[in-house]
Amino acid sequence: MKGFGKLLKKDLESIKQVAIVQGVGILLWNLFFFTRVGKESPPWMVLPTLLPFVLVFFWHIMQTVQVYRHEWQLGGIYQTLTIPQPGWKIALAKLTAVMLGFVLNTILAAVGFLLTVWRAGFRELAFTYVNSLIQAITLAEFIKTTSVFALGYLMLGINIAVVIHASYNCMRLTSRFRFLLGISLFTVGWLQSLFASAGYHIFRWVPHFAIKVPFGDPLNIPQTVNVIFNSSIILGYILALALTFWLTGYLIENVLEV
Amino acid sequence: MTEQMLVQTKNLTKRFGRVLALNDVSIEIPKGIVVGLVGPNGSGKSTFLKLLAGLVRPDSGTVLINGQKVGLKTKAQVSYQPEIDQFYDWMSVGDALDYTAGLVPDWNWEKAQELLGFLNLDQGARVKHLSKGMRARLKLAVSMSREADLYLLDEPLSGIDPPSRVRIIKSLIGGYESGRHTIILSTHEVAETEGIFERVVFLEKGRVRIDESAESIRAAHGRSIQGLFEEVYE
Numbered sequence: 001m002k003g004f005g006k007l008l009k010k011d012l013e014s015i016k017q018v019a020i021v022q023g024v025g026i027l028l029w030n031l032f033f034f035t036r037v038g039k040e041s042p043p044w045m046v047l048p049t050l051l052p053f054v055l056v057f058f059w060h061i062m063q064t065v066q067v068y069r070h071e072w073q074l075g076g077i078y079q080t081l082t083i084p085q086p087g088w089k090i091a092l093a094k095l096t097a098v099m100l101g102f103v104l105n106t107i108l109a110a111v112g113f114l115l116t117v118w119r120a121g122f123r124e125l126a127f128t129y130v131n132s133l134i135q136a137i138t139l140a141e142f143i144k145t146t147s148v149f150a151l152g153y154l155m156l157g158i159n160i161a162v163v164i165h166a167s168y169n170c171m172r173l174t175s176r177f178r179f180l181l182g183i184s185l186f187t188v189g190w191l192q193s194l195f196a197s198a199g200y201h202i203f204r205w206v207p208h209f210a211i212k213v214p215f216g217d218p219l220n221i222p223q224t225v226n227v228i229f230n231s232s233i234i235l236g237y238i239l240a241l242a243l244t245f246w247l248t249g250y251l252i253e254n255v256l257e258v
Numbered sequence: 259m260t261e262q263m264l265v266q267t268k269n270l271t272k273r274f275g276r277v278l279a280l281n282d283v284s285i286e287i288p289k290g291i292v293v294g295l296v297g298p299n300g301s302g303k304s305t306f307l308k309l310l311a312g313l314v315r316p317d318s319g320t321v322l323i324n325g326q327k328v329g330l331k332t333k334a335q336v337s338y339q340p341e342i343d344q345f346y347d348w349m350s351v352g353d354a355l356d357y358t359a360g361l362v363p364d365w366n367w368e369k370a371q372e373l374l375g376f377l378n379l380d381q382g383a384r385v386k387h388l389s390k391g392m393r394a395r396l397k398l399a400v401s402m403s404r405e406a407d408l409y410l411l412d413e414p415l416s417g418i419d420p421p422s423r424v425r426i427i428k429s430l431i432g433g434y435e436s437g438r439h440t441i442i443l444s445t446h447e448v449a450e451t452e453g454i455f456e457r458v459v460f461l462e463k464g465r466v467r468i469d470e471s472a473e474s475i476r477a478a479h480g481r482s483i484q485g486l487f488e489e490v491y492e
Contacts, residue, residue, distance in 0.1 A: 006360035013348050078344045082311045083361040084334035253330070257314040 003085050007093035012100065014070040015063045019101040022059045023108055026052045030112025039121035049116045052109035060102045060157055064164040067094045072172070077258055087253030091245060095161050102157045137212040137224050145211045148229075155241070162244050163188050169251040191247070192240045199236025206231040263325075264289045264408055264440050265310060270319035272305055272464075279305040281464040282319070289407070290437035292454050294472070294483070295444040297461035298491050303444035304341065306461070307410045310442070311338035323408060334363050337406035339397050341413040345385045351396055352381035358400050370403035376429050391422035398426055409441045415450060423450055430454060452483040460490055 030049050037045045071077045080090060117126060134142045163185065170184035208231055212224040265287040272280040280302045287293055295303050308314045309321050312328045323332040345354045351374070359365040374381060377395040388396065398414055414430075415423050430441065431454055445451050452458075458475055460468035467490060468475070472483060479486050 003361045006357050010346065010357060013346065074346055075340070075342045075344045076346055078313065078338075078340040078342065079358070081313055082333055082336070082338045083358075084330050084363065085361055086330060255315075258308070 001089070003083075004089055004093055007085070007090060008096055010076070011067050011094050011097035015067055015097060015101055018059075018063060018066065019105070022055075022101075022105055026055070026105060026108045026112060030109070030116060034112065034116045034119060037116055037120040041120045043120075043122070046113070046116050046120050046122070049109075049113045052112065053106070056102065056105045056109055057157075057160070059105065060098065060160060061164065063098045063101050064161045065168060067098055068165065068168045081252070081256060081258060086249065087251070088246065088249030090252050091165060091248040094165060095158070095245070098161050099154075099157060102161075103154070106153070106157075133214055133224075137214075141212045145213060148211050155237075159241055162241055162248070163192060166244050166248045166251075169248055169256060172256055173251065188244060188247075192244050195240035195243045196233075196236040199239035200232050201236075202239070203232035203235040206235060262289055263287065264323065265442075266320075266322040266325075267306075267309070268320045270306075270309065270321060271317050272302075272309065272314060273317050274305075278464050280309070280316075283461075283464070283466055284319075285459065285466065285469065287440060287442065287457075289440055291456040292441045292443065294448070294451060294455035294458040295442055295461065296446060296448050296458060296483070296487055297444075297467075298446060300463075301461040302464040303461055304412050305464075307338065307412050307442065307444055310408070311336055311410055313338075335407040336410060337362075337401045337404040337408070338410045339401035339412060339414060341416055343385075343393055343397070345393075345396065345400075347384070347386035349385045350381065351379050351383050351385070351388075354385060354396060354400055355381075355403065358403075362404055364405040366403055366405050369405075370399065372432075373399040373403055373429055376432065377425055390417055391419045394418045395422060395425065398429060402429065407440060409439060411441065411443045413444055413446075415445060415447045423447075427451060427454065446487075448487045449482075449484040455483065458483055460487070462491070 029052060033045065033049050071080060117123070130142075137145070166188045167184035170188060174184075208228050210226045210228045213227045214224050263286045265285065267283055267285050270280055270283040271278075283302070283306065295306065297303050305314065309316055310323065310328065312333055315328075321328050324335060326332050349357065355370050355374075359367065359370070373379075377399055379392065379395055379399060383392075385393070385396070394414065394417075398411070401409060401411065411430075414426055418426065427450060430443075443451060443455075452472065455472045457471050458468070459466060468486075470478070475483055475486060481489075
Protein backbone atom coordinates (compact mmCIF):
# COMPACT_ATOMS: atom_id res chain seq x y z
CA MET A 1 0.00 0.00 0.00
CA LYS A 2 2.92 2.33 -0.71
CA GLY A 3 1.64 5.79 -1.40
CA PHE A 4 -1.82 5.21 0.09
CA GLY A 5 -0.98 7.27 3.18
CA LYS A 6 0.12 10.22 1.04
CA LEU A 7 -3.03 10.06 -1.07
CA LEU A 8 -5.23 9.75 2.02
CA LYS A 9 -3.55 12.70 3.73
CA LYS A 10 -4.06 14.82 0.62
CA ASP A 11 -7.73 13.84 0.38
CA LEU A 12 -8.31 14.46 4.08
CA GLU A 13 -6.83 17.93 3.68
CA SER A 14 -9.20 18.65 0.81
CA ILE A 15 -12.28 18.04 2.99
CA LYS A 16 -10.83 18.97 6.37
CA GLN A 17 -12.05 22.54 6.61
CA VAL A 18 -15.66 21.75 5.74
CA ALA A 19 -15.58 18.66 8.00
CA ILE A 20 -14.40 20.75 10.96
CA VAL A 21 -17.17 23.29 10.36
CA GLN A 22 -19.69 20.43 10.23
CA GLY A 23 -18.33 18.85 13.40
CA VAL A 24 -18.40 22.15 15.27
CA GLY A 25 -21.94 22.72 13.98
CA ILE A 26 -23.08 19.38 15.42
CA LEU A 27 -21.34 20.08 18.72
CA LEU A 28 -22.93 23.52 19.09
CA TRP A 29 -26.38 22.23 18.14
CA ASN A 30 -26.18 19.39 20.64
CA LEU A 31 -24.65 21.64 23.30
CA PHE A 32 -27.57 24.05 22.93
CA PHE A 33 -30.14 21.35 23.66
CA PHE A 34 -27.95 19.61 26.22
CA THR A 35 -27.86 22.79 28.32
CA ARG A 36 -31.61 23.30 28.02
CA VAL A 37 -32.92 19.91 29.10
CA GLY A 38 -33.38 18.80 32.67
CA LYS A 39 -34.96 15.94 34.61
CA GLU A 40 -38.39 17.51 34.19
CA SER A 41 -38.06 18.10 30.47
CA PRO A 42 -40.73 16.63 28.22
CA PRO A 43 -39.42 13.79 25.99
CA TRP A 44 -39.77 15.85 22.77
CA MET A 45 -36.97 18.14 24.02
CA VAL A 46 -34.37 15.55 23.04
CA LEU A 47 -35.77 15.06 19.55
CA PRO A 48 -33.84 17.97 17.93
CA THR A 49 -30.59 16.18 18.80
CA LEU A 50 -31.61 13.57 16.22
CA LEU A 51 -31.45 16.20 13.46
CA PRO A 52 -27.62 15.92 13.04
CA PHE A 53 -28.09 12.28 11.95
CA VAL A 54 -30.06 13.55 8.95
CA LEU A 55 -27.61 16.37 8.26
CA VAL A 56 -24.68 13.96 8.40
CA PHE A 57 -26.02 12.30 5.22
CA PHE A 58 -26.46 15.58 3.36
CA TRP A 59 -22.98 16.67 4.35
CA HIS A 60 -21.62 13.26 3.40
CA ILE A 61 -22.96 13.76 -0.13
CA MET A 62 -21.36 17.22 -0.26
CA GLN A 63 -17.98 15.94 0.90
CA THR A 64 -18.13 13.00 -1.46
CA VAL A 65 -18.38 15.36 -4.43
CA GLN A 66 -15.92 17.83 -2.92
CA VAL A 67 -13.09 15.31 -2.60
CA TYR A 68 -12.98 14.98 -6.42
CA ARG A 69 -14.05 18.50 -7.36
CA HIS A 70 -11.30 20.02 -5.25
CA GLU A 71 -8.70 18.04 -7.17
CA TRP A 72 -10.02 19.09 -10.57
CA GLN A 73 -10.43 22.72 -9.56
CA LEU A 74 -6.91 23.14 -8.20
CA GLY A 75 -5.12 21.20 -10.93
CA GLY A 76 -3.97 18.40 -8.63
CA ILE A 77 -5.65 15.95 -11.00
CA TYR A 78 -2.67 16.41 -13.37
CA GLN A 79 -0.39 14.85 -10.81
CA THR A 80 -2.91 12.25 -9.64
CA LEU A 81 -3.32 10.90 -13.16
CA THR A 82 0.39 10.87 -14.01
CA ILE A 83 1.75 9.16 -10.91
CA PRO A 84 2.34 5.40 -11.14
CA GLN A 85 -0.44 4.51 -8.68
CA PRO A 86 -3.34 2.23 -9.61
CA GLY A 87 -6.79 3.74 -9.98
CA TRP A 88 -8.31 1.64 -7.19
CA LYS A 89 -5.78 3.02 -4.70
CA ILE A 90 -6.57 6.61 -5.71
CA ALA A 91 -10.31 5.85 -5.41
CA LEU A 92 -9.86 4.03 -2.07
CA ALA A 93 -8.00 6.98 -0.55
CA LYS A 94 -10.88 9.30 -1.46
CA LEU A 95 -13.49 6.83 -0.19
CA THR A 96 -11.60 6.38 3.09
CA ALA A 97 -11.28 10.14 3.58
CA VAL A 98 -15.00 10.81 3.17
CA MET A 99 -15.96 7.78 5.26
CA LEU A 100 -13.74 8.97 8.10
CA GLY A 101 -15.60 12.29 8.03
CA PHE A 102 -18.95 10.48 7.93
CA VAL A 103 -18.10 8.19 10.84
CA LEU A 104 -16.66 10.98 13.00
CA ASN A 105 -19.71 13.19 12.41
CA THR A 106 -21.99 10.25 13.21
CA ILE A 107 -20.11 9.60 16.45
CA LEU A 108 -20.43 13.29 17.38
CA ALA A 109 -24.16 13.18 16.65
CA ALA A 110 -24.60 9.94 18.63
CA VAL A 111 -22.64 11.16 21.65
CA GLY A 112 -24.62 14.42 21.66
CA PHE A 113 -27.92 12.53 21.49
CA LEU A 114 -26.99 10.07 24.24
CA LEU A 115 -25.69 12.77 26.59
CA THR A 116 -28.84 14.81 26.09
CA VAL A 117 -31.00 11.73 26.79
CA TRP A 118 -28.92 11.10 29.90
CA ARG A 119 -29.29 14.65 31.19
CA ALA A 120 -32.99 14.73 30.40
CA GLY A 121 -33.57 12.07 33.02
CA PHE A 122 -34.17 9.11 30.75
CA ARG A 123 -31.08 7.36 32.05
CA GLU A 124 -32.89 4.83 34.23
CA LEU A 125 -35.52 4.25 31.61
CA ALA A 126 -32.85 3.59 28.98
CA PHE A 127 -30.97 1.19 31.26
CA THR A 128 -34.13 -0.67 32.16
CA TYR A 129 -35.14 -0.95 28.52
CA VAL A 130 -31.74 -2.24 27.34
CA ASN A 131 -31.53 -4.68 30.27
CA SER A 132 -34.96 -6.11 29.69
CA LEU A 133 -34.21 -6.30 25.97
CA ILE A 134 -31.04 -8.28 26.60
CA GLN A 135 -32.99 -10.59 28.91
CA ALA A 136 -35.64 -11.05 26.26
CA ILE A 137 -33.32 -11.84 23.37
CA THR A 138 -29.95 -12.75 25.01
CA LEU A 139 -26.82 -10.63 24.94
CA ALA A 140 -25.46 -12.39 21.83
CA GLU A 141 -28.64 -11.58 19.89
CA PHE A 142 -28.57 -8.01 21.15
CA ILE A 143 -24.97 -7.58 19.91
CA LYS A 144 -25.83 -9.24 16.60
CA THR A 145 -28.84 -6.97 16.00
CA THR A 146 -26.93 -3.85 17.00
CA SER A 147 -24.02 -4.85 14.74
CA VAL A 148 -26.33 -5.47 11.78
CA PHE A 149 -27.88 -2.01 12.20
CA ALA A 150 -24.45 -0.35 12.58
CA LEU A 151 -23.10 -2.20 9.54
CA GLY A 152 -26.20 -1.31 7.53
CA TYR A 153 -25.72 2.35 8.44
CA LEU A 154 -22.05 2.19 7.47
CA MET A 155 -22.83 0.37 4.21
CA LEU A 156 -25.37 3.04 3.34
CA GLY A 157 -22.68 5.69 3.80
CA ILE A 158 -20.20 3.69 1.71
CA ASN A 159 -22.77 3.08 -1.00
CA ILE A 160 -23.63 6.78 -1.27
CA ALA A 161 -19.92 7.61 -1.66
CA VAL A 162 -19.16 4.82 -4.12
CA VAL A 163 -22.12 5.66 -6.38
CA ILE A 164 -21.36 9.39 -6.34
CA HIS A 165 -17.66 8.79 -7.03
CA ALA A 166 -18.43 6.53 -9.98
CA SER A 167 -20.98 9.04 -11.25
CA TYR A 168 -18.59 11.97 -10.88
CA ASN A 169 -15.97 10.18 -12.95
CA CYS A 170 -18.57 9.17 -15.55
CA MET A 171 -19.57 12.81 -15.77
CA ARG A 172 -15.94 13.77 -16.41
CA LEU A 173 -15.87 11.45 -19.41
CA THR A 174 -18.58 13.20 -21.27
CA SER A 175 -18.58 16.82 -20.28
CA ARG A 176 -17.92 19.18 -17.47
CA PHE A 177 -21.54 20.30 -17.27
CA ARG A 178 -22.84 19.72 -13.80
CA PHE A 179 -26.31 18.64 -14.83
CA LEU A 180 -24.78 15.54 -16.34
CA LEU A 181 -23.97 14.37 -12.83
CA GLY A 182 -27.66 13.55 -12.51
CA ILE A 183 -27.63 11.42 -15.66
CA SER A 184 -24.41 9.74 -14.54
CA LEU A 185 -25.95 9.01 -11.13
CA PHE A 186 -28.93 7.44 -12.82
CA THR A 187 -26.69 5.36 -15.11
CA VAL A 188 -24.46 4.17 -12.27
CA GLY A 189 -27.55 3.40 -10.14
CA TRP A 190 -28.94 1.34 -13.00
CA LEU A 191 -25.59 -0.45 -13.44
CA GLN A 192 -25.50 -1.17 -9.73
CA SER A 193 -28.97 -2.70 -9.81
CA LEU A 194 -27.77 -4.94 -12.67
CA PHE A 195 -24.73 -6.00 -10.63
CA ALA A 196 -26.93 -6.63 -7.57
CA SER A 197 -29.33 -8.69 -9.63
CA ALA A 198 -26.45 -10.79 -10.96
CA GLY A 199 -25.13 -11.20 -7.41
CA TYR A 200 -28.57 -12.29 -6.21
CA HIS A 201 -28.55 -15.16 -8.71
CA ILE A 202 -24.93 -16.09 -7.97
CA PHE A 203 -25.46 -16.28 -4.19
CA ARG A 204 -28.89 -17.91 -4.10
CA TRP A 205 -27.42 -20.98 -2.41
CA VAL A 206 -26.34 -19.01 0.69
CA PRO A 207 -28.75 -19.60 3.62
CA HIS A 208 -30.85 -16.74 4.98
CA PHE A 209 -30.16 -15.25 8.39
CA ALA A 210 -32.41 -13.70 10.99
CA ILE A 211 -32.06 -11.04 13.67
CA LYS A 212 -34.37 -10.17 16.53
CA VAL A 213 -35.65 -6.61 16.33
CA PRO A 214 -37.45 -4.98 19.29
CA PHE A 215 -40.76 -3.24 18.79
CA GLY A 216 -43.61 -1.93 20.86
CA ASP A 217 -43.75 0.47 23.80
CA PRO A 218 -40.30 0.98 25.38
CA LEU A 219 -41.95 1.59 28.77
CA ASN A 220 -43.13 -2.00 28.87
CA ILE A 221 -41.24 -5.28 28.54
CA PRO A 222 -39.91 -5.19 24.99
CA GLN A 223 -41.30 -7.54 22.43
CA THR A 224 -39.20 -8.74 19.55
CA VAL A 225 -39.87 -9.88 16.06
CA ASN A 226 -37.69 -12.10 13.88
CA VAL A 227 -36.55 -10.24 10.77
CA ILE A 228 -35.25 -12.60 8.10
CA PHE A 229 -32.64 -11.32 5.68
CA ASN A 230 -32.14 -12.85 2.29
CA SER A 231 -28.36 -13.37 2.23
CA SER A 232 -28.18 -13.51 -1.55
CA ILE A 233 -29.68 -10.00 -1.83
CA ILE A 234 -27.15 -8.66 0.67
CA LEU A 235 -24.22 -10.43 -1.00
CA GLY A 236 -25.47 -9.25 -4.38
CA TYR A 237 -25.57 -5.72 -3.02
CA ILE A 238 -22.01 -6.04 -1.67
CA LEU A 239 -20.86 -7.41 -5.04
CA ALA A 240 -22.54 -4.47 -6.78
CA LEU A 241 -20.78 -2.11 -4.40
CA ALA A 242 -17.40 -3.72 -5.14
CA LEU A 243 -17.98 -3.61 -8.90
CA THR A 244 -19.08 0.02 -8.79
CA PHE A 245 -15.93 0.83 -6.82
CA TRP A 246 -13.87 -1.11 -9.37
CA LEU A 247 -15.52 0.93 -12.14
CA THR A 248 -14.29 4.16 -10.50
CA GLY A 249 -10.74 2.82 -10.25
CA TYR A 250 -10.85 1.64 -13.86
CA LEU A 251 -12.07 5.02 -15.10
CA ILE A 252 -9.33 6.84 -13.20
CA GLU A 253 -6.57 4.58 -14.44
CA ASN A 254 -7.62 3.89 -18.00
CA VAL A 255 -10.23 6.27 -19.30
CA LEU A 256 -10.22 9.74 -17.71
CA GLU A 257 -8.59 12.54 -19.68
CA VAL A 258 -7.55 16.02 -18.61
CA MET B 259 23.43 -1.75 -33.99
CA THR B 260 20.14 0.17 -34.04
CA GLU B 261 19.73 3.07 -31.67
CA GLN B 262 17.47 2.29 -28.72
CA MET B 263 14.32 4.40 -28.90
CA LEU B 264 12.76 5.74 -25.72
CA VAL B 265 9.69 7.28 -27.33
CA GLN B 266 7.99 5.93 -30.43
CA THR B 267 4.77 7.36 -31.77
CA LYS B 268 3.20 6.11 -34.95
CA ASN B 269 0.40 7.84 -36.86
CA LEU B 270 -0.73 9.49 -33.68
CA THR B 271 -4.01 11.34 -34.02
CA LYS B 272 -6.04 13.09 -31.35
CA ARG B 273 -9.21 15.12 -31.65
CA PHE B 274 -11.03 17.23 -29.07
CA GLY B 275 -14.52 17.51 -30.49
CA ARG B 276 -14.09 19.16 -33.88
CA VAL B 277 -10.55 20.31 -33.17
CA LEU B 278 -7.82 18.14 -34.60
CA ALA B 279 -5.09 18.55 -31.98
CA LEU B 280 -2.62 16.04 -33.44
CA ASN B 281 -2.72 14.69 -36.94
CA ASP B 282 -0.80 11.58 -37.93
CA VAL B 283 2.31 12.30 -35.87
CA SER B 284 5.12 9.75 -36.08
CA ILE B 285 8.21 10.55 -34.04
CA GLU B 286 11.02 8.45 -32.60
CA ILE B 287 13.15 9.87 -29.81
CA PRO B 288 16.26 8.04 -28.60
CA LYS B 289 17.46 7.88 -25.01
CA GLY B 290 19.59 10.62 -23.54
CA ILE B 291 18.86 13.79 -25.50
CA VAL B 292 17.09 17.10 -24.96
CA VAL B 293 14.30 17.69 -27.44
CA GLY B 294 12.69 21.06 -28.00
CA LEU B 295 9.04 20.81 -28.95
CA VAL B 296 8.24 24.19 -30.44
CA GLY B 297 5.26 25.76 -32.09
CA PRO B 298 2.66 28.48 -31.62
CA ASN B 299 -0.36 28.15 -29.34
CA GLY B 300 -2.67 25.38 -30.50
CA SER B 301 -0.01 23.55 -32.48
CA GLY B 302 -0.42 20.37 -30.40
CA LYS B 303 2.62 20.57 -28.10
CA SER B 304 0.72 20.07 -24.85
CA THR B 305 -1.45 17.33 -26.33
CA PHE B 306 1.64 15.47 -27.48
CA LEU B 307 3.15 15.61 -23.99
CA LYS B 308 -0.15 14.62 -22.38
CA LEU B 309 -0.32 11.57 -24.63
CA LEU B 310 3.13 10.50 -23.46
CA ALA B 311 2.22 11.16 -19.81
CA GLY B 312 -1.04 9.20 -20.02
CA LEU B 313 -3.31 12.19 -19.41
CA VAL B 314 -5.08 11.75 -22.73
CA ARG B 315 -5.44 8.76 -25.04
CA PRO B 316 -4.97 8.66 -28.79
CA ASP B 317 -7.96 8.35 -31.13
CA SER B 318 -5.72 6.37 -33.45
CA GLY B 319 -2.07 5.48 -33.72
CA THR B 320 0.28 4.19 -31.04
CA VAL B 321 2.53 5.58 -28.33
CA LEU B 322 5.31 3.47 -26.86
CA ILE B 323 7.73 4.42 -24.11
CA ASN B 324 10.63 2.05 -23.66
CA GLY B 325 8.67 -0.29 -25.91
CA GLN B 326 5.63 -0.32 -23.60
CA LYS B 327 2.17 1.09 -24.08
CA VAL B 328 1.41 4.09 -21.87
CA GLY B 329 0.16 2.88 -18.48
CA LEU B 330 1.26 2.41 -14.88
CA LYS B 331 4.63 0.96 -15.92
CA THR B 332 5.50 3.89 -18.17
CA LYS B 333 4.22 6.40 -15.60
CA ALA B 334 6.92 5.07 -13.28
CA GLN B 335 9.52 6.09 -15.88
CA VAL B 336 8.07 9.45 -16.87
CA SER B 337 8.19 12.70 -14.92
CA TYR B 338 5.58 15.13 -16.23
CA GLN B 339 5.36 18.82 -15.46
CA PRO B 340 2.13 20.45 -16.62
CA GLU B 341 1.87 24.09 -17.58
CA ILE B 342 -0.76 24.78 -14.91
CA ASP B 343 -0.28 24.63 -11.14
CA GLN B 344 -0.70 21.16 -9.73
CA PHE B 345 -0.09 21.66 -6.02
CA TYR B 346 -2.61 22.34 -3.31
CA ASP B 347 -2.83 25.61 -1.40
CA TRP B 348 -2.53 23.89 1.97
CA MET B 349 0.83 22.41 1.01
CA SER B 350 4.17 23.88 1.88
CA VAL B 351 7.10 23.49 -0.50
CA GLY B 352 8.31 20.63 1.70
CA ASP B 353 4.85 18.99 1.63
CA ALA B 354 4.80 19.13 -2.18
CA LEU B 355 8.15 17.34 -2.35
CA ASP B 356 7.23 14.84 0.35
CA TYR B 357 3.88 14.09 -1.30
CA THR B 358 5.45 13.33 -4.67
CA ALA B 359 8.32 11.41 -3.10
CA GLY B 360 5.84 9.01 -1.51
CA LEU B 361 4.08 8.28 -4.77
CA VAL B 362 6.88 7.64 -7.24
CA PRO B 363 9.55 4.91 -7.24
CA ASP B 364 12.48 7.03 -8.39
CA TRP B 365 12.61 10.00 -6.04
CA ASN B 366 16.07 11.36 -5.23
CA TRP B 367 16.11 13.43 -2.02
CA GLU B 368 19.69 14.50 -2.56
CA LYS B 369 18.80 15.97 -5.92
CA ALA B 370 15.69 17.56 -4.42
CA GLN B 371 17.71 19.32 -1.71
CA GLU B 372 20.19 20.58 -4.30
CA LEU B 373 17.42 21.92 -6.50
CA LEU B 374 15.68 23.61 -3.57
CA GLY B 375 18.88 25.44 -2.74
CA PHE B 376 19.65 26.35 -6.32
CA LEU B 377 16.14 27.58 -7.01
CA ASN B 378 16.00 29.55 -3.72
CA LEU B 379 12.94 27.68 -2.50
CA ASP B 380 12.13 27.70 1.21
CA GLN B 381 10.79 24.31 2.35
CA GLY B 382 8.46 25.93 4.84
CA ALA B 383 6.89 28.41 2.42
CA ARG B 384 3.22 27.83 1.68
CA VAL B 385 2.30 27.15 -1.94
CA LYS B 386 -0.53 29.69 -1.77
CA HIS B 387 1.94 32.42 -0.83
CA LEU B 388 4.37 31.70 -3.68
CA SER B 389 4.58 34.03 -6.66
CA LYS B 390 4.04 32.65 -10.15
CA GLY B 391 7.79 32.47 -10.72
CA MET B 392 8.37 30.61 -7.46
CA ARG B 393 5.55 28.20 -8.24
CA ALA B 394 7.20 27.48 -11.59
CA ARG B 395 10.47 26.81 -9.76
CA LEU B 396 8.67 24.46 -7.38
CA LYS B 397 7.10 22.53 -10.26
CA LEU B 398 10.50 22.15 -11.83
CA ALA B 399 12.12 21.08 -8.55
CA VAL B 400 9.46 18.39 -8.09
CA SER B 401 9.66 17.03 -11.63
CA MET B 402 13.47 17.10 -11.83
CA SER B 403 13.98 15.47 -8.42
CA ARG B 404 12.98 12.16 -9.91
CA GLU B 405 15.43 9.79 -11.58
CA ALA B 406 13.08 9.29 -14.50
CA ASP B 407 14.04 8.08 -17.95
CA LEU B 408 11.88 10.74 -19.54
CA TYR B 409 11.07 14.28 -18.39
CA LEU B 410 8.15 16.02 -20.05
CA LEU B 411 8.16 19.75 -19.36
CA ASP B 412 5.21 21.69 -20.68
CA GLU B 413 6.03 25.40 -21.12
CA PRO B 414 8.25 25.62 -18.02
CA LEU B 415 9.08 29.26 -18.82
CA SER B 416 5.56 30.46 -19.53
CA GLY B 417 4.80 33.75 -17.76
CA ILE B 418 7.99 33.58 -15.74
CA ASP B 419 10.19 36.60 -14.97
CA PRO B 420 13.72 36.71 -16.52
CA PRO B 421 15.67 35.85 -13.31
CA SER B 422 13.48 32.78 -12.76
CA ARG B 423 13.92 31.75 -16.40
CA VAL B 424 17.70 31.77 -16.09
CA ARG B 425 17.49 29.71 -12.89
CA ILE B 426 15.11 27.23 -14.46
CA ILE B 427 17.29 26.68 -17.53
CA LYS B 428 20.42 26.34 -15.40
CA SER B 429 18.76 23.80 -13.12
CA LEU B 430 17.59 21.87 -16.17
CA ILE B 431 21.14 21.60 -17.42
CA GLY B 432 22.39 20.76 -13.93
CA GLY B 433 19.90 17.97 -13.35
CA TYR B 434 20.32 16.45 -16.77
CA GLU B 435 22.77 13.68 -17.43
CA SER B 436 23.46 13.35 -21.14
CA GLY B 437 22.95 9.83 -22.41
CA ARG B 438 20.91 8.81 -19.36
CA HIS B 439 17.92 11.10 -19.16
CA THR B 440 15.73 12.37 -21.95
CA ILE B 441 13.96 15.72 -21.76
CA ILE B 442 11.16 16.86 -24.02
CA LEU B 443 10.53 20.53 -23.40
CA SER B 444 7.65 22.31 -25.06
CA THR B 445 7.99 26.04 -25.46
CA HIS B 446 7.41 29.04 -27.63
CA GLU B 447 10.17 30.88 -25.77
CA VAL B 448 12.75 29.49 -28.17
CA ALA B 449 15.45 32.16 -27.82
CA GLU B 450 16.16 31.34 -24.17
CA THR B 451 16.09 27.59 -24.44
CA GLU B 452 17.54 26.74 -27.82
CA GLY B 453 21.05 26.46 -26.37
CA ILE B 454 20.11 23.25 -24.55
CA PHE B 455 18.25 21.58 -27.42
CA GLU B 456 19.93 18.70 -29.23
CA ARG B 457 16.96 18.11 -31.43
CA VAL B 458 14.02 20.31 -32.35
CA VAL B 459 10.53 19.32 -33.47
CA PHE B 460 8.43 22.07 -35.02
CA LEU B 461 4.71 21.43 -34.72
CA GLU B 462 2.05 23.28 -36.66
CA LYS B 463 -1.68 22.61 -36.57
CA GLY B 464 -1.08 19.18 -35.09
CA ARG B 465 1.46 18.08 -37.69
CA VAL B 466 5.24 17.78 -37.58
CA ARG B 467 6.67 20.49 -39.81
CA ILE B 468 10.38 20.09 -39.08
CA ASP B 469 12.13 17.37 -37.07
CA GLU B 470 15.93 17.72 -37.14
CA SER B 471 18.92 17.99 -34.88
CA ALA B 472 19.58 21.49 -33.60
CA GLU B 473 22.97 21.54 -35.27
CA SER B 474 21.68 20.57 -38.69
CA ILE B 475 18.93 23.19 -38.44
CA ARG B 476 21.52 25.87 -37.78
CA ALA B 477 23.81 24.56 -40.54
CA ALA B 478 21.12 23.95 -43.16
CA HIS B 479 19.14 27.11 -42.58
CA GLY B 480 22.06 29.31 -41.64
CA ARG B 481 20.32 30.85 -38.68
CA SER B 482 19.41 30.23 -35.07
CA ILE B 483 16.43 28.10 -34.15
CA GLN B 484 14.71 31.27 -32.96
CA GLY B 485 15.29 32.79 -36.40
CA LEU B 486 13.85 29.75 -38.10
CA PHE B 487 10.93 29.70 -35.62
CA GLU B 488 10.05 33.28 -36.56
CA GLU B 489 10.31 32.47 -40.25
CA VAL B 490 8.22 29.30 -40.07
CA TYR B 491 5.44 30.76 -37.96
CA GLU B 492 5.43 34.24 -39.46
